[in-house]
Every structure is written in structure tokens, then in C-alpha cells.
Amino acid sequence: MKVHRITAGLAALLVIFTLLSGCALIEQDKEEEIPKKQLYVYYPHDNSHIMKSLIMQYNHMQQEVIVEGIEGSGLRTEFLEKLTELNQAGETVPDVILIHDTWLAKLAAEKEIRSLDGGLYKDKGWQFFAGMTDAMVWREQIYGLPFWQDAPLLYYRSDLVEDPPASWDELSHMVVQARKSNEMEYGFIFPGESEENAAAFLGSIWSFFGSYPDFEAEETILDEQAVANTWNCITSMAKNEVISPDFLNMSAENCRTVFEAGNAVFMWNWSYAARLFLDEESPISGKVGVAPLPTSNEEAGGILSGYALTMSSHTGRIPESWEFMEFLVSEQSQSKIKDAGLMPAEASLYRPEWLKKIGLNSSYKHIMQTGHTLKPGRNVDGTLSVMAGAVSLAFEQNKKMEDFILLLKEGIVDEDLVDESDQEGEGSEETEPFDEADSLNESAGGAGDSE
Numbered sequence: 001m002k003v004h005r006i007t008a009g010l011a012a013l014l015v016i017f018t019l020l021s022g023c024a025l026i027e028q029d030k031e032e033e034i035p036k037k038q039l040y041v042y043y044p045h046d047n048s049h050i051m052k053s054l055i056m057q058y059n060h061m062q063q064e065v066i067v068e069g070i071e072g073s074g075l076r077t078e079f080l081e082k083l084t085e086l087n088q089a090g091e092t093v094p095d096v097i098l099i100h101d102t103w104l105a106k107l108a109a110e111k112e113i114r115s116l117d118g119g120l121y122k123d124k125g126w127q128f129f130a131g132m133t134d135a136m137v138w139r140e141q142i143y144g145l146p147f148w149q150d151a152p153l154l155y156y157r158s159d160l161v162e163d164p165p166a167s168w169d170e171l172s173h174m175v176v177q178a179r180k181s182n183e184m185e186y187g188f189i190f191p192g193e194s195e196e197n198a199a200a201f202l203g204s205i206w207s208f209f210g211s212y213p214d215f216e217a218e219e220t221i222l223d224e225q226a227v228a229n230t231w232n233c234i235t236s237m238a239k240n241e242v243i244s245p246d247f248l249n250m251s252a253e254n255c256r257t258v259f260e261a262g263n264a265v266f267m268w269n270w271s272y273a274a275r276l277f278l279d280e281e282s283p284i285s286g287k288v289g290v291a292p293l294p295t296s297n298e299e300a301g302g303i304l305s306g307y308a309l310t311m312s313s314h315t316g317r318i319p320e321s322w323e324f325m326e327f328l329v330s331e332q333s334q335s336k337i338k339d340a341g342l343m344p345a346e347a348s349l350y351r352p353e354w355l356k357k358i359g360l361n362s363s364y365k366h367i368m369q370t371g372h373t374l375k376p377g378r379n380v381d382g383t384l385s386v387m388a389g390a391v392s393l394a395f396e397q398n399k400k401m402e403d404f405i406l407l408l409k410e411g412i413v414d415e416d417l418v419d420e421s422d423q424e425g426e427g428s429e430e431t432e433p434f435d436e437a438d439s440l441n442e443s444a445g446g447a448g449d450s451e
Contacts (some may be wrong), residue, residue, distance in 0.1 A: 094312050114142055131303070132368075132436045151368055155269060198392070208296050334346035
């Protein structure tokens, strides 16, 4: 009897063990079947493919979240239109959005992106340059993390010009002399094809005269003396053929090609071009100087431009989105951005040996430290369009400073203000008013043109 009882007891224990093991296996299967959290990142196209690379790295290094990238257009209007479509469709609503810094106020005002205040940002601000950090602020709240950035520089033919100019007036004199002596097609060129670049060019000159306006204020107040100085500077360059209206059709690469072919004395362009002129096969290798754009004094900085990481107000994955954004601004990720040929947001990476290696001197870090972004406010389309139109206005012979001021204040040009010599000509054409809603060839602008 004892034998039977022991056998029965062992059998019962075996059944219990089998059941418990089966339950454990079922629970294990359930754990394995739990899907990973999905995170969508929407970003403008860039030829460096840096975002794709960083997304792949992040997915490989952790198991909790799968990040999927959605690439959009580099053009402002097309990028924002697709963002609206993604949000309305509801299937791939972006959690993290990479935007140009000039778009931030618009998206914040429209509640498309959420504030990063309340602890998310406080430990990150120290690692970025002040100008780019300021670009992340809308109405005293922080909405983004700087991701990568750039600043325009003055490139000059060092074999034709001994030292870079200290002012825009001095630049004009140098151009006139160099063109006369060397029969060059262009004096000073810059990529004005995109509204962002044309606005940055105007901002560079405006900043030189010490009164770049606050476009985020309830009412934009213009310093009319600074406006007059800016207008006189641009029209003088246009009149003396220091700059050519051809810039309206030039991209950053168009400019670099023209300059590298030896057809210009000076070039306003982004920093990427510097390393390309180091190539011994470049026709002007060893004949290019790189300097900051003229500023009013040593402390005043010029224009910066860059891209920001923002968090969608529609996301349901705030912690996961923030962790991914932290990864993107980590020193490891920012170093990859640097190695890809872009200018990182991480200030500590701007070491003298690296700057020298890519054709820039140590003053470039000072440019980044003292510079400021355009900050066109919530009406980015109108402001950039008006600023781009204000530059092209300088080439219209029948326009005066009053037109320039009217355009900057109200976004229109008075077509009745024409030269007396044109009033009697039957064949003269009227100038159509500039429409804020009109768009020129748009691009992501700034550093985005460096690709």
C-alpha cells in the first residue's frame, strides 16, 4: 500500500509541476508577443542621411521602442502641408519633429508642438550656443532642442584681396577695384534663391547697423535710421554692380561653383564650402580666405541658422520621445553629425584642431557664441517673404527707401511711387504690389543648403 501511495504522490507532483511549467511557458510566450512601442519621427530631406543613420543606431541599441523615420520635403510649405496630412490621417502621427528654427514660433503658436519646460530642458541648455538656445523660445517657453546649425561666412579671393573687409562699404570698394583689375564677372555673390537665405543676407546687413527688429513682438518696431542705412547699403551695391540680380536664382551650390570657377571676388555662403576649397584639385585651392561677415563691433554677432528637435503636441509617448531626443543631442550622436560634414549643436565639439581641419579658424566658435537667428515670429511665411522681397527691391530702379520701409512695415509696395522719368512713358510697366502670400523658391534654408 505504501508503494502505491508513494507512486500516486509522485504522479500528482509530476502533474502539478507540468502544469506550472506550462503556465510559465505560456507567460513567457505572452511576454515575447508584447509588441514594441512605436515612435514616429518626421524630418526634412537631407543628403547626408544623418537622421536615418541615427535612427538605425537607436533601434539597435535598445529593445523597448522601434523608431520609424518619415522623410518630408526640405521646402517649408511642402513640409508643413505633409505634417498636417500625417496628423489628420492618424496612422503615422509624428511624435518627434525636426524643423528649421524659423518654423518654431509658427508651430508653437498653432499648438502643433509642445513646450519642453517643466524639467525636460533644464539639464540641456548649457551644451548649446546662446543664439540657437534663444531660437528655441516662444513667448518665454522652450519648444525645442538644437540639433545642428550653421553660420554664413565671407569667402574671398586671398590672391586678389589682401585682408577681409571690416565693413560692407569697404567690401564694396574692394569689389569695384578687384573687378576692374581682373575683369571678373561677379563681385559679391550669395545664394538668394531661397527666402530663408535672402532673409539671412538682409539680416546680416541689418545686424551690422545694429538694429535687427523683434518680429515676435505684438508690433514690429523698426529703427528707421538702421533701415535707411541698410537700404542705402544694398542699393549702393546694386547700383555699382557689387552684387548682381542673378543671386535671386542662385542656390548655395550655384554660388560655390561660380566662386570656385574664379568668377567672383567675394561670396556669402555657409561653412560647408570651406572644406571643399581645401581640396588640392580645386581651381582656387590656396587662394581662398575665410572670414566672419562684417559686424558693427567685436561683440556683435551675425546670423545663425539651424534645425531643432521638437515634440509633437499629438504624441502619446512623451517619455519615449524625450529619451530619443536626448539620444540625438548626446555627444555620441552630435559627433556623428560632425563626422557627416554638418555643424553640430554641441558647443564643446568646436575645438580649434577640428575647425582648422575643415578650413575654419577658431573665430568660427566666437561667431556661433555671439550670433542670433532670424526669429521671424509666428508669421514665418509673411516675414521671410517680405525680407526676401525687400532685398530684390533694391534692384528695381524706380523704388525708393519709402517703398522699402512700407514693405517691411506692411508687406506691400506702393506702385504709385515711381520715378518722374517713367510717368510720361506710354510703354512703362506698373510694378505690382508685393504679396505676402507669394512664395519664392523655398528651401529648408540655412544649414540645409549646405548639402
